[in-house]
Amino acid sequence: MNINEESEKDNIFKDQITKVSDFKFGNKVVNVFDDMVNRSVPFYGEMQRMTAELAADHAQETTNVYDLGCSTGTTLIGLNELVSQKIHFIGIDESEEMLNKCNTKLREAGVTRAYDLQVGDLHQDVEINNASVVILCLTLQFVRPLYRNRLLKNIYNGLNQGGVLILVEKVLAENSLFNRDFIKYYYDYKRRLDYSEMEISQKREALENVLIPYKLSENVTLLNEAGFAHCETFFKWYNFSGLIATKQ
Template sequence: MDHLPDFKFGEQVVSVFDDMVGRSVPFYGEMQRMIAEIAGDYAVPGTTVYDLGCSTGTTFLCIDPNVAPDVKFVGIDNSPEMLERCRLKLDRHGMKRDVELRHGDLNQGVEIGNASLVLLVLTLQFVRPLYRDKLVASILDGMNENGALILVEKVIGEDSLFNRQFIKYYYDMKRRNGYSELEISQKREALENVLIPYKLMENREMLLRAGFRHCDTFFKWYNFTGMIAVK
């Protein structure tokens, strides 16, 4: 069999992205609801919420009702196709607040300011490990005191025995959601050199090393986790 090209967030992926994450990310809707709940406590009026890797804007739409109207949204993504879809989606849903969408590669760092909340929802795992500490440090530097970072990631199990089992359970979930064996294997191969997960504790240590004062896990399902860290 020919080697599949690496996974890329181009038009082909963008066109099916919302359906894809809904079927391939466990409890995706519940995680979005939890993020919106947390956003209500941390998005301070007059500040900015950043979604790094904003994709089609689903998280912005989820948190919008919970956040004061004078909070600005800034979405950054390295896929022009994603940003175009995001703008269309936000407009279609009638979002009224100030929203800025930027094209940017997080491997090159990010400039943020006046941030009370920063979102990294299934994004950091696509940043090359060499650049992750620097990115997290730059996020912390641009955040206001008591600002929060929400990090949702696919993770490696802390123990190799459980890691194998968690991956098996995850693929079982994808089969239940209609993915074929071929689709599962092709997606795994396409992501192999693109999505590089850390262990949960490695992510926690990275956040604390950067200087966040508080860190905890708000969601865990086998090899997926949601974490919150506060400056």
């Protein structure tokens, strides 16, 4: 899966910015998003593949599969060929620009199943029903901490028995010493993919008050408090992780 095929190169933070604003998912980001995420998230393509195969094994016919924070639709496209046409896709994102790009990519990928793309703010109550799979791929980290527990409980209540939540997140290390190391390794990764020191610094500043990561253990606790009985880590790379949790 070549997620950069239709994306422009991410040069948003290439030039010096006098005052860096909080990161927003507007048109400027939408146009370069696929390149940005591939160069900013280690093993992004593999995480997408793993998410799709996990979702496919738990998606049930005549149910809904939700992608919350669906962005440009990469996750839904990866899942499309793995599940029955009787499964309904619902993508929710707060950015209308992202949803327009998502719809274009779904059509270009030949997705013919029924799907809905909805503008929605995950800080508010989002309707979830008849769900066998809910996906939060690099999304919960952008939800303000005060609202995360309510969102996860809403997801839990909207899942059918045996349904799963797949959660991919940037995380903090359990120990501050390792956290410093992991951040260093992460910035080394970005340098290898041609991000400059200025780009790394300015994007870090833009995300400082927008992307708020938790420790892996804190995310597991949130899932348990929401009602999920079983939770398993399926991916880990320094400060990125993937979790799957089931509703029994």
